[in-house]
Amino acid sequence: MSDLHAQTVPYVRDTMLPEQSPPAAQSGAVRWLRENLFSSWFNAALTLLGVAVIYFFIAHYFPWFRHGVWNAASLQECRAIIAEKWGPEASGACWAVIRERWNQIIFGFYPTELYWRPILTFVLLFVAMAPVLYTQLPRVLLWGTVAYPLVAMWLLWGGSIWPVVMIAFGFMLGGVILRIVSRWSALGALVAAIVVPVLFWAFLMGPIDDDLSYIAPIALRPIGSDQFGGFLLAIVIGVGGIVMSLPLGIMLALGRQSDMFLIKTLSVVFIEFIRGVPLITLLFVASTLLNYFLPPGTNFDIILRVMILVTLFSAAYIAEVIRGGLAALPRGQYEAADALGLEYWRAQRLIILPQALKISIPGIVSTFIGMFKDTTLVTFVGLYDPLKSIPDAIRNNFEWKGIYWEPFIFVGVIFFVLNFAMSRYSMYLERRLQRDHH
Amino acid sequence: MANPERLAGAPEANVSTEEAIRIENMNKWYGSFHVLRDIDLTVHRGERIVVAGPSGSGKSTMIRCINRLEEHQSGKIVVDGTELTNDLKNIDKVRSEVGMVFQHFNLFPHLTILENCTLAPIWVRKVPKREAEETAMHFLEKVKIPDQAHKYPGMLSGGQQQRVAIARSLCMKPRIMLFDEPTSALDPEMIKEVLDTMIELAEEGMTMLCVTHEMGFAQAVANRVIFMADGQIVEQNNPHDFFHNPQSERTKQFLSQILGH
Numbered sequence: 001m002s003d004l005h006a007q008t009v010p011y012v013r014d015t016m017l018p019e020q021s022p023p024a025a026q027s028g029a030v031r032w033l034r035e036n037l038f039s040s041w042f043n044a045a046l047t048l049l050g051v052a053v054i055y056f057f058i059a060h061y062f063p064w065f066r067h068g069v070w071n072a073a074s075l076q077e078c079r080a081i082i083a084e085k086w087g088p089e090a091s092g093a094c095w096a097v098i099r100e101r102w103n104q105i106i107f108g109f110y111p112t113e114l115y116w117r118p119i120l121t122f123v124l125l126f127v128a129m130a131p132v133l134y135t136q137l138p139r140v141l142l143w144g145t146v147a148y149p150l151v152a153m154w155l156l157w158g159g160s161i162w163p164v165v166m167i168a169f170g171f172m173l174g175g176v177i178l179r180i181v182s183r184w185s186a187l188g189a190l191v192a193a194i195v196v197p198v199l200f201w202a203f204l205m206g207p208i209d210d211d212l213s214y215i216a217p218i219a220l221r222p223i224g225s226d227q228f229g230g231f232l233l234a235i236v237i238g239v240g241g242i243v244m245s246l247p248l249g250i251m252l253a254l255g256r257q258s259d260m261f262l263i264k265t266l267s268v269v270f271i272e273f274i275r276g277v278p279l280i281t282l283l284f285v286a287s288t289l290l291n292y293f294l295p296p297g298t299n300f301d302i303i304l305r306v307m308i309l310v311t312l313f314s315a316a317y318i319a320e321v322i323r324g325g326l327a328a329l330p331r332g333q334y335e336a337a338d339a340l341g342l343e344y345w346r347a348q349r350l351i352i353l354p355q356a357l358k359i360s361i362p363g364i365v366s367t368f369i370g371m372f373k374d375t376t377l378v379t380f381v382g383l384y385d386p387l388k389s390i391p392d393a394i395r396n397n398f399e400w401k402g403i404y405w406e407p408f409i410f411v412g413v414i415f416f417v418l419n420f421a422m423s424r425y426s427m428y429l430e431r432r433l434q435r436d437h438h
Numbered sequence: 439m440a441n442p443e444r445l446a447g448a449p450e451a452n453v454s455t456e457e458a459i460r461i462e463n464m465n466k467w468y469g470s471f472h473v474l475r476d477i478d479l480t481v482h483r484g485e486r487i488v489v490a491g492p493s494g495s496g497k498s499t500m501i502r503c504i505n506r507l508e509e510h511q512s513g514k515i516v517v518d519g520t521e522l523t524n525d526l527k528n529i530d531k532v533r534s535e536v537g538m539v540f541q542h543f544n545l546f547p548h549l550t551i552l553e554n555c556t557l558a559p560i561w562v563r564k565v566p567k568r569e570a571e572e573t574a575m576h577f578l579e580k581v582k583i584p585d586q587a588h589k590y591p592g593m594l595s596g597g598q599q600q601r602v603a604i605a606r607s608l609c610m611k612p613r614i615m616l617f618d619e620p621t622s623a624l625d626p627e628m629i630k631e632v633l634d635t636m637i638e639l640a641e642e643g644m645t646m647l648c649v650t651h652e653m654g655f656a657q658a659v660a661n662r663v664i665f666m667a668d669g670q671i672v673e674q675n676n677p678h679d680f681f682h683n684p685q686s687e688r689t690k691q692f693l694s695q696i697l698g699h
């Protein structure tokens with residue numbers, strides 16, 4: 001025995017202690033300040049330095065904001081008003097340009113009287129996402145989600161409704177064929193379900209479309225891709241890219257883990273190639289090279305082409321994020337699924353992916369946010385992104401020549417709001433899943 | 439508690455002559471490492487077998503070969519009349535007949551206890567959801583945790599989780615159950631509740647193959663104890679003779695380490 005056990009009197013507790021409520025949380029502003037900002041000399045010095053930096057920034061930029069002019073018809077007028085009010089040396093923001101041209105920053109060159117179409121599309125986006133995000137909603141609503149991309153396409157670009165209906169019909173045809181033929185052969189079903197719709201689109205779509213358009217001409221005014229711009233363009237490409245890159249990224253991540261040599265190699269080569277190449281290169285591929293691979297005469301829309309390459313780009317990153325999630329799962333999960341007799345795809349869908357995706361949410365959302373911001377790079381292939389092309393277009397007008405910071409700030413604020421909302425939503429989702437599972 | 443004496447008193451009572459598992463000349467390598475060497479083992483329906491042996495002797499590997507969590511490289515394994523080959527159909531058939539309980543439970547943490555139990559019956563056996571839930575509740579009652587059905591695994595104690603894992607396997611109505619050290623990750627006071635569940639299962643005539651260091655359980659429940667060392671079956675005998683009259687030196691050494699002090 002060591003002398004730690006100095007107390008040698010035997011002891012037995014005869015009354016058990018009752019449970020007590022925890023002490024009330026100690027609070028107070030002074031206490032908080034002392035603990036967080038002035039806990040040591042070094043900490044206090046850092047705090048003072050921080051306050052000084054913030055002060056200098058505000059002192060320098062605040063007047064610019066305070067002198068801001070909202071009502072003016074041109075930059076000259078703005079400057080005149082500021083000079084008159086704050087003296088000749090004063091500088092100030094000319095927010096009038098935003099007031100005049102905000103619609104171009106948001107909608108590009110989309111005709112003003114048709115703004116309801118992108119707005120409706122945007123509202124419907126949330127309706128379409130609802131059944132995916134809230135699983136307690138009735139499952140039939142998912143059909144609306146599936147139909148949404150085509151509806152959105154029609155609303156945004158307009159034109160006859162029949163090609164859109166035909167595309168949808170092709171997909172349904174494929175689905176039905178897959179169902180029926182898979183009774184005999186899974187591979188045959190897959191091939192037939194791809195080949196038949198493609199043949200339908202290639203050969204029957206044109207003539208049927210002509211007839212139907214003649215019989216029942218239902219059409220919206222067509223809007224060309226060159227009239228898209230600003231946030232409309234960024235959101236179309238961003239949302240399209242997000243929606244398509246998530247499933248593709250999942251496939252690539254699973255492919256990279258596959259036991260099948262060919263699938264594994266293809267996935268690795270694809271992921272590493274895409275990650276090794278700058279997005280701009282891919283965008284140039286979209287604008288020029290892709291045309292060589294398509295049959296001559298096909299006029300494949302530039303926005304669609306860009307969307308596809310943006311999708312491929314972010315899918316490669318998503319795949320790596322999800323691979324991290326998959327690797328974080330204990331091997332026992334796979335073994336338990338196997339031991340219960342669940343086949344590969346079921347085990348992935350029911351056991352592995354729900355857990356792996358949950359772990360990967362922060363990484364996935366970061367990738368999405370990055371991708372959304374990167375959509376501004378489409379300026380390099382002649383599309384009107386909100387950050388460069390649209391402000392340039394505004395500056396080309398005589399009245400706004402020389403305006404610089406105001407559009408940037410406006411665009412920056414909108415990007416921030418959208419991205420911050422995405423990030424907050426992802427944190428909410430994580431917390432909800434955490435609560436569900438523990 | 440179940441009554442182990444009744445089982446131990448008549449080890450061969452409810453054992454039929456029908457073969458549940460037959461392993462012939464089975465070999466397995468991990469790379470160049472020969473883990474399992476010429477394993478020969480026949481398990482009859484209703485038999486309760488305990489596999490013992492030092493760490494690294496290949497016990498886990500052997501029972502994991504029976505439901506093809508590990509692939510063997512030569513020899514033959516026939517489970518319930520189906521030979522395990524590369525044919526996926528056979529593997530799925532065997533897996534749906536053989537339940538497995540793991541050392542670390544391996545419950546699905548994102549699903550409730552009830553969902554853990556109904557998942558495989560619904561997706562593999564195509565049982566309607568209502569029926570699967572009734573079956574699940576039946577087995578959860580059997581392992582004495584029906585009131586936890588709507589909780590998540592993370593909220594349960596280790597012993598409770600392991601009993602859920604047993605119930606989850608039973609929901610597939612397996613004809614054979616494999617246990618790989620089901621109590622090794624548990625605190626002493628939880629070991630008993632899991633062993634009780636297993637004893638009850640044994641009383642009902644389930645064919646069981648159980649890797650465990652619980653020698654009390656082996657003496658009470660097993661018809662046969664198999665001793666493995668260095669990837670081989672070194673000795674097999676009924677529990678009484680195995681513990682009181684071991685033949686090989688390896689067995690004696692192992693028993694003295696595990697029982698005597």
Ligand SMILES: Nc1ncnc2c1ncn2[C@@H]1O[C@H](COP(=O)(O)OP(=O)(O)OP(=O)(O)O)[C@@H](O)[C@H]1O
Pocket residue numbers: 468471473491492493494495496497498499500
């Ligand atoms: N995936 C693997 N790759 C390579 N070697 C392995 C692998 N799994 C197990 N082994 C080796 O095979 C041998 C047998 O392992 P096994 O897990 O079957 O032993 P065990 O008898 O179950 O031991 P324990 O009582 O510790 O669980 C060990 O030497 C182990 O290191």
Ligand SMILES: [Mg+2]
Pocket residue numbers: 497498499618619
């Ligand atoms: Mg083991």
